[in-house]
Amino acid sequence: MRIYAILTGESVSVISSVVRIILMPLSWVYGLIVVARNYLYDQEILASLDLACGIISVGNIVTGGTGKTPIVIWLAKHFWNSGYRVAIILRGYKRQAKSEIGIVSDGTKILLSSEESGDEAFMIALELPEIPVLVSKDRYKAGIEAIRKWDTQVIILDDGFQHQQLKRDLDIVVMDSKHPFGNGQLLPAGILREPKRSLQRVDLLLLTHTNFVSNLSQTRLKIETIAGQKPIFESQYHPTRLYKLGDSQDLPFDSLKNQRILLVCGIGNPATFARIVEASQPSHIELMAFSDHYPYKKNDILHIQKRAQIMKADIIITTQKDEQKLRLYADRLLIFVLAIEVRFSLEHGKSMKDMLNVYAQTCLPL
Numbered sequence: 001m002r003i004y005a006i007l008t009g010e011s012v013s014v015i016s017s018v019v020r021i022i023l024m025p026l027s028w029v030y031g032l033i034v035v036a037r038n039y040l041y042d043q044e045i046l047a048s049l050d051l052a053c054g055i056i057s058v059g060n061i062v063t064g065g066t067g068k069t070p071i072v073i074w075l076a077k078h079f080w081n082s083g084y085r086v087a088i089i090l091r092g093y094k095r096q097a098k099s100e101i102g103i104v105s106d107g108t109k110i111l112l113s114s115e116e117s118g119d120e121a122f123m124i125a126l127e128l129p130e131i132p133v134l135v136s137k138d139r140y141k142a143g144i145e146a147i148r149k150w151d152t153q154v155i156i157l158d159d160g161f162q163h164q165q166l167k168r169d170l171d172i173v174v175m176d177s178k179h180p181f182g183n184g185q186l187l188p189a190g191i192l193r194e195p196k197r198s199l200q201r202v203d204l205l206l207l208t209h210t211n212f213v214s215n216l217s218q219t220r221l222k223i224e225t226i227a228g229q230k231p232i233f234e235s236q237y238h239p240t241r242l243y244k245l246g247d248s249q250d251l252p253f254d255s256l257k258n259q260r261i262l263l264v265c266g267i268g269n270p271a272t273f274a275r276i277v278e279a280s281q282p283s284h285i286e287l288m289a290f291s292d293h294y295p296y297k298k299n300d301i302l303h304i305q306k307r308a309q310i311m312k313a314d315i316i317i318t319t320q321k322d323e324q325k326l327r328l329y330a331d332r333l334l335i336f337v338l339a340i341e342v343r344f345s346l347e348h349g350k351s352m353k354d355m356l357n358v359y360a361q362t363c364l365p366l
Contacts, residue, residue, distance in 0.1 A: 023189035059161025064268025067208040087146035092118040092135025114324035199227035241339040246330030256280035266294030
């Protein structure tokens with residue numbers, strides 16, 4: 001949490017400034033590499049490969065925590081419900097399987113474990129049982145496999161904005177409306193993966209967590225100044241279920257009111273998770289934030305139990321992303337999982353669907 005606060009600009013202490021100054025030379029080197037690489041693709045010196053289907057990239061310009069995965073799920077459901085054959089391709093961060101292409105789900109059953117596929121890919125496969133999900137560093141080869149096996153019409157790339165090796169028809173960038181650019185610096189002094197002007201190659205921008213921002217118009221103006229007149233849609237994340245890990249037992253979200261809650265997570269933006277739970281009006285919240293994609297161990301479970309006892313927690317809550325890694329300890333730890341979904345206002349939801357339908361009619365194979 002401390003490092004994240006420094007990189008997003010939330011922390012303005014002297015120590016934070018010193019850390020950023022120390023890291024700036026590394027950010028300059030990183031920036032030169034990114035700019036050079038983008039130039040080579042812009043000038044077509046490096047070629048982007050094409051696939052015989054529609055390609056939609058859902059990515060971000062910063063590292064972690066913008067809320068891409070619920071957007072990927074929403075898009076996949078939209079195209080699936082519209083009658084298109086859909087597949088989702090992820091890199092499969094920290095997956096243990098050695099195969100070049102991993103088929104997490106073939107649209108009928110899940111074929112890989114969460115360890116073999118990576119936590120996000122497995123979570124998506126659970127959420128979308130009818131849609132094939134693949135993981136591979138080589139998204140082009142995975143795309144060929146998806147077309148060969150399922151005659152796929154539209155592929156959704158999770159975290160594909162920087163993956164310019166593959167041509168896309170629609171580039172969507174997801175931005176946290178609270179920290180759209182972090183502290184404004186490139187990695188490692190900030191959270192930017194590319195210079196801000198890279199937003200000029202975006203087709204569509206999605207602002208997330210808009211219910212946590214009071215100056216949204218200023219945020220939009222800041223983005224428009226950099227990206228130009230690109231469509232910008234606003235979204236929020238809302239809880240859909242609160243269920244016991246390893247069980248089907250559900251709790252109503254409003255049952256958290258006046259409760260003492262311990263939050264446990266290993267995600268990119270733990271503060272947003274806390275804000276969502278705060279909406280239930282608990283009497284007290286404490287957050288145990290581990291690193292993103294954290295692999296929990298026995299000692300971690302003991303620390304969680306001890307923390308819960310010390311703060312006299314009424315309930316422990318985690319995220320769907322952490323669910324499978326904590327499932328191994330379901331017999332030792334009573335913990336509930338909070339499921340969320342993305343929601344748009346009526347106006348923004350309709351406008352976005354209209355835009356996607358136009359894209360489908362003009363770009364997707366029959």
